Amino acid sequence: MSDLxxxxxxxxxxxxxxxxxxxxxxxxxxxAMTLIVRRIPQxxxxxTPTPSQRNNNALQMEKIAAVAAAAKAAHNR
Structure with a gap:
């Protein structure tokens, strides 16, 4: 076998x-990192939000959508 x-x-x-x-x-x-991380307390x-909080968030989103639609309608005039 050659040297190369x-x-x-x-x-x-x-x-x-x-x-x-x-x-x-x-x-x-x-x-090892997995074992170490599993020992750290979570x-x-x-x-989780309660149903009333979810309804409140939905109402706020509806208000925002209504304001955005009104602003768009006023801008298009």
């Missing part, structure tokens, strides 16, 4: 080994 082919195989093994090693380290790091759950 031997160098090519060495470079191939070195490059593949480097990538394989990096991926193994990345896998362990991701697993924040309090977000309160």
């Amino acid at each position: 082919m031997q160098q090519g195989w060495q470079l191939l093994v070195l490059g593949m080994g480097t990538v394989f090693t990096f991926l193994i380290i990345l896998t362990f790091a991701t697993t 924040a309090a759950p977000v309160a």
Whole structure:
């Protein structure tokens, strides 16, 4: 086998080994971070709006839509 082919195989093994090693380290790091994050206490759950609050939001959106429609109608005159 020529010297150039031997160098090519060495470079191939070195490059593949480097990538394989990096991926193994990345896998362990991701697993470790997942375990760490799962141990952190979660924040309090977000309160869901009551039906009256939802109705209030809907009414406000209807008012905004009505004002926008009136402004558009006045502008088009």
